Amino acid sequence: MLITTCDKTFTLQADETLLEGLERTGHEVEYQCRSGYCGSCRLKLISGQVNYPVKPLAYIGKDEILPCCCHPLTDLKIVCHLRKDTPEHNPDLFAKDLFETK
Numbered sequence: 291m292l293i294t295t296c297d298k299t300f301t302l303q304a305d306e307t308l309l310e311g312l313e314r315t316g317h318e319v320e321y322q323c324r325s326g327y328c329g330s331c332r333l334k335l336i337s338g339q340v341n342y343p344v345k346p347l348a349y350i351g352k353d354e355i356l357p358c359c360c361h362p363l364t365d366l367k368i369v370c371h372l373r374k375d376t377p378e379h380n381p382d383l384f385a386k387d388l389f390e391t392k
């Protein structure tokens with residue numbers, strides 16, 4: 291499944307949850323229980339469909355998903371941003387290629 295956020299598109303791996311995929315790709319996402327109880331990870335869904343193998347206890351609005359426990363059925367577009375400490379936001383000023391000339 292392709293996951294598109296506000297900042298990038300990535301492929302969700304078969305063995306990871308959407309929350310794990312967002313973490314792996316440097317996204318800022320809150321969490322506590324990681325199992326559908328607290329609602330901390332709640333994100334706005336722009337397009338796509340998910341289901342829940344186990345009905346979560348946390349409240350979910352009509353256009354919201356819980357990335358810790360949802361199962362994407364289609365490609366998704368969600369509102370989520372990269373962490374501010376990712377290389378995309380903080381380029382390495384001492385990286386060799388920044389100083390290379392042709």
Ligand code: FES
Nearest residue numbers: 324326329331358
């Ligand atoms: S982290 Fe608690 S519901 Fe997702």
